[in-house]
Amino acid sequence: MRETGTIKFFNHDRGFGFITPDNGGKDVFVHITAFEQAGMAAPEEGAKISFVAEDDRRGRGKQAAQLEAV
Numbered sequence: 001m002r003e004t005g006t007i008k009f010f011n012h013d014r015g016f017g018f019i020t021p022d023n024g025g026k027d028v029f030v031h032i033t034a035f036e037q038a039g040m041a042a043p044e045e046g047a048k049i050s051f052v053a054e055d056d057r058r059g060r061g062k063q064a065a066q067l068e069a070v
Contacts, residue, residue, distance in 0.1 A: 030064040
């Protein structure tokens with residue numbers, strides 16, 4: 001299910017950050033590769049984003065995928 005949120009934090013040197021969903025709940029991890037796959041530049045904190053929360057392959061919770069700018 002597609003959600004929207006705000007980039008809470010993004011570390012450009014390490015290539016990851018977190019999105020705070022607009023509907024509340026836990027922050028969702030986002031990796032630089034998700035932005036690359038979407039053809040988007042790495043975000044600035046406070047940017048609005050649309051995403052799908054998928055299970056992390058390593059079993060560590062949710063990870064944002066299928067990103068789109070809002």
